[in-house]
Amino acid sequence: MQKTALSIVIPLLNEADSLAELQAWIDSVLESSQLSYEVIYIDDGSTDSSWDAISELSRKRNENQNPNPIKGIKFQKNYGKSQALHAGFELAQGTVVITMDADLQDSPNEIPELYQMITEGNFDLVSGWKKKRYDSVLSKNLPSKLFNWAARTTSGVKLNDFNCGLKAYKSEVVKNIDVHGEMHRYIPVLVKNAGYKKITQKEVVHQARKYGSTKFGYERFINGFLDLITIAFISKYGKRxxxxxxxxxxxxxxxxxxxxxxxxxxxxxxxxxxxxxxxxxxxxxxxxxxxxxxxxxxxxxxxxxxxxxxxxxxxxxxxxxxxxx
Missing domain, CATH: 1.10.287 (Helix Hairpins)
Incomplete structure (x- = not known):
């Protein structure tokens, strides 16, 4: 049995409007690549029709006998993005695993180059860098810059955008990191702590949100700093x-x-x-x-x-x- 080349893990919460468009975009990018791939949606307790949309996408894929499956996991309730990523990582069978958000702000056009950087560049992790953002300056841009500066300073991982949802990993990397709590913000630090040193970044296109609204409130500022303190402690003293x-x-x-x-x-x-x-x-x-x-x-x-x-x-x-x- 041929191993899947690429797994695309997409956590989501109440993104029913964007899923069909996102899947069509992914398929259009990868249909000429000759890569075998799977798309894994993790519905993190959505209260809209997101799960129905995922089920419909999977049903149509099966009817068309498309060899690139669409898989889905629906949580009983909202557990958070870290738990959704953990579930997707466990299910992923691809040699390369790419994560992205479901709100159409991450461009699937980046997928082939991210895949190439992992397979040919032999990197363990390639993290997206949204250099030009379409978010609010006060509510997202400035806090994001502060978080990234603090994360670089405490962890030694030289990335400009730790929290970018668009990332590519070797399969063995996601199978050997434990993403829990709210640690999805600092996955590159978890990867480094697991012994994987080949970490780099790629400047990626950031799209303006097309449907709905952001699911993260102002409490993420406090949570982010607390998580940073936690991970700084765990990095040095977690095992001792x-x-x-x-x-x-x-x-x-x-x-x-x-x-x-x-x-x-x-x-x-x-x-x-x-x-x-x-x-x-x-x-x-x-x-x-x-x-x-x-x-x-x-x-x-x-x-x-x-x-x-x-x-x-x-x-x-x-x-x-x-x-x-």
Whole structure:
């Protein structure tokens, strides 16, 4: 059985109006490429007729006996883009996996060159760069530039647009990264942390939204920064939490211990030479020392528990599939 050359993974939420046009565009681009491909739609709990549109596209494809299948997964509820991508990555069978959004803002015309960069350029990941955007400057452009600067600074991955939905991967890459929570924004960092170093970018065309409205609100600003802190921590200490919490705990405990020793020895000195002294509990340094030792102990315990959880954890179900094509 010949292996599929290309898998196109498309997560979506309430994009019924654009799906037929998007699929026709993909087919028109790839029909002359002689590549075998599959298109995988992940309906992330849409409340419109998106699933009906996917089902109809798949039915027509089967009736026409087209060898390039259309597959679909429908989530029971809205789990988020990261979970949708994870499900698509698990289902993908192509040698190269390309992700794109369903809102027609990502151009399928980019697909052949992205495929070529993976297969001939031997890159692990090629990330799209929407250099010229048609989004609002205040609500998207400026926050996006800030996020990308922060991500480059903390991760060392030199990309201009981490959150671009249009990306191409080697199959083994998507099978070896764990996309969860809201980490779809920082997939290039996850790829780097998984040991894949050949990461580059390609300037891609950004289309103005044709149907509907964006599904991301202003809360993504806060979530993005929190996710960046999380991934920065995971990148360095995700597999060794004791190195961070244990070190902090030991340092704080030693600081408290030294201060407590000074307070205690100072009182003993005054008592020995019959100098005026007061109760240790009247000295503010005593409480500073006590607090430091307690916090140090708690940090150490947190690191120890983190190590135990890491070694005994197993991945649970991230989503519940309602239907599948």
């Amino acid at each position: 939490p004791m190195h961070l919490f244990g070190s902090l705990g030991v340092i704080m405990f030693l600081i408290g211990f030294v201060i407590a020793g000074y307070v205690g020895s100072s009182k003993l000195y005054r008592m020995t030479y019959d100098l005026p002294y007061s109760l240790v509990t009247n000295n503010p340094w005593f409480f500073i020392a006590l607090t430091s030792m307690i916090l140090g102990t708690l940090f150490f315990i947190a690191g120890f528990l983190g190590e135990l959880i890491l070694r005994n954890s197993h991945q649970g179900t991230r989503y519940k599939v309602a239907e599948e094509i």
